[in-house]
Amino acid sequence: MDSQFRYLEPxxxxxxxxxxxxxxxxxxRSRWDLRLNGDGDITPNWTYNVHTERVSDDDYxxxxxxxxxxxxxxxxxxxxRTQRDFSFNWGEMQTxxxxxxxQPLQVAQVExxxxxxxxxxxQIGVRxxxxxxxxxxxxxxxxxRRARLEGGLEVEYNRFDLPGGAxxxxxxxGERMHLLGHVSLPFSGAAWWLIPKLxxxxxxxxxDQPIDATGRRSIGRTIPTFSVxxxxxxxxxxxxxxxxxxxxxxxxxxxxxxxxxxxxxxxxFDAAPRDYNFDSVFAENQFSGVDRVNDANMLAFGATxxxxxxxxxxxxxxxxxxxxxxxxxxRITPDGTPQTHxxxxxxxxxxxxxxxxxxxxxxxxxxxxxxxxERTVLRLRYSPGPFRTxxxxxxxxxxxxxxxxxxxxxxxxxxxxxxxxxGPGCAGAWYGAGRLQYSMRDKRFTDSVIGAEYDSGCxxxxxxxxxxxxxxxxxxxx
Numbered sequence: 103m104d105s106q107f108r109y110l111e112p113x114x115x116x117x118x119x120x121x122x123x124x125x126x127x128x129x130x131r132s133r134w135d136l137r138l139n140g141d142g143d144i145t146p147n148w149t150y151n152v153h154t155e156r157v158s159d160d161d162y163x164x165x166x167x168x169x170x171x172x173x174x175x176x177x178x179x180x181x182x183r184t185q186r187d188f189s190f191n192w193g194e195m196q197t198x199x200x201x202x203x204x205q206p207l208q209v210a211q212v213e214x215x216x217x218x219x220x221x222x223x224x225q226i227g228v229r230x231x232x233x234x235x236x237x238x239x240x241x242x243x244x245x246x247r248r249a250r251l252e253g254g255l256e257v258e259y260n261r262f263d264l265p266g267g268a269x270x271x272x273x274x275x276g277e278r279m280h281l282l283g284h285v286s287l288p289f290s291g292a293a294w295w296l297i298p299k300l301x302x303x304x305x306x307x308x309x310d311q312p313i314d315a316t317g318r319r320s321i322g323r324t325i326p327t328f329s330v331x332x333x334x335x336x337x338x339x340x341x342x343x344x345x346x347x348x349x350x351x352x353x354x355x356x357x358x359x360x361x362x363x364x365x366x367x368x369x370x371f372d373a374a375p376r377d378y379n380f381d382s383v384f385a386e387n388q389f390s391g392v393d394r395v396n397d398a399n400m401l402a403f404g405a406t407x408x409x410x411x412x413x414x415x416x417x418x419x420x421x422x423x424x425x426x427x428x429x430x431x432x433r434i435t436p437d438g439t440p441q442t443h444x445x446x447x448x449x450x451x452x453x454x455x456x457x458x459x460x461x462x463x464x465x466x467x468x469x470x471x472x473x474x475x476e477r478t479v480l481r482l483r484y485s486p487g488p489f490r491t492x493x494x495x496x497x498x499x500x501x502x503x504x505x506x507x508x509x510x511x512x513x514x515x516x517x518x519x520x521x522x523x524x525g526p527g528c529a530g531a532w533y534g535a536g537r538l539q540y541s542m543r544d545k546r547f548t549d550s551v552i553g554a555e556y557d558s559g560c561x562x563x564x565x566x567x568x569x570x571x572x573x574x575x576x577x578x579x580x
Contacts, residue, residue: 116140
């Protein structure tokens with residue numbers, strides 16, 4: 103049984119879905135899936151959101167995956183939020199509260215189990231954002247220069263616990279009160295910016311379990327960070343393959359200085375390493391979340407150049423390079439190994455719009471110590487018209503995975519209804535689509551799907567086959 107209830111009121115809207123399979127003969131029990139999505143306005147500046155999905159058993163995601171909507175089918179979320187905004191002459195304030203729960207769907211094989219994130223029950227906080235008007239500083243700046251004193255403050259309380267089914271290696275639970283603050287003075291001109299900034303990350307913990315042999319359960323730390331972000335956007339008129347172009351040169355420098363603080367006894371409730379890519383190179387902290395702050399005395403640097411067509415403003419070619427240089431050894435790192443090599447991995451980027459139908463782009467991460475490729479992504483796309491696309495990609499993560507992928511969407515036969523609005527009555531047309539993903543490391547196809555669609559203009563029929571890798575040994579077919 104599938105059921106759906108939708109509601110739409112002036113200040114509230116949402117949808118409830120419930121699927122029930124009574125007396126399943128395989129498991130010997132009834133099985134169900136419940137989803138609730140809603141949001142609304144309590145007052146004009148006070149909103150709420152409710153999003154949840156729950157299922158009856160751990161095997162539901164394998165046996166009845168098509169009934170589920172979650173993008174993470176083995177980790178289902180219940181998220182309740184409310185937020186209220188205030189505006190003042192000096193800035194803005196936001197108060198918020200949240201309850202976040204998880205339902206992890208574990209399997210019997212230990213090697214395929216996963217660690218669940220912590221639950222927040224609850225999360226309560228306030229954020230302040232302010233900025234002095236430019237006129238306050240106008241008398242102290244040369245003509246044509248702009249500056250604005252800005253600041254921000256976040257104070258938040260969290261209660262962290264673990265859901266049922268969490269791995270036993272995660273044992274710490276407790277409370278955290280943190281304060282994140284910053285003040286900056288951005289300067290800018292017609293083609294440049296300079297942003298000195300002072301930040302602080304302070305947190306205090308009250309845990310349910312002792313953190314050391316003395317039996318104490320409370321700990322705290324405060325970590326300041328100073329940074330200077332500077333960049334330019336330069337342009338010139340040029341040509342590329344006989345076409346008039348505008349070329350840009352966009353260099354950027356970021357200096358960061360964060361002192362070392364021992365965080366070995368600090369619990370890690372929500373911090374995770376940032377992915378190392380073209381953008382995160384310029385992050386002040388290599389961790390997301392609050393619980394981890396890496397020490398640093400480093401300079402991130404790089405440049406991007408783009409060729410932009412004059413007539414249509416389309417980008418035809420982009421090249422870029424970014425890297426970091428350490429002025430001292432870094433002791434707190436994402437992988438836990440101190441960084442003693444001065445130069446970080448270099449990230450190279452290239453993309454090209456070869457003509458109206460062909461696109462290609464690639465990124466490459468090279469280890470500066472041995473020159474080996476750490477990660478790379480290569481993509482090629484052919485799209486000669488609407489609903490006509492073929493793409494191929496290659497992805498490599500050294501020591502982890504190596505995959506190739508082929509994806510497509512293409513008319514098969516019949517009048518092309520999707521390229522002509524309206525179409526001739528209910529004359530039908532067939533379209534094909536699919537994605538084949540092959541693991542070169544495991545030597546097998548992993549998550550892949552092939553399908554076809556019949557679009558009559560009056561009704562649509564879709565049919566497909568999907569293959570999912572659900573474990574280290576065997577896939578399932580659906």
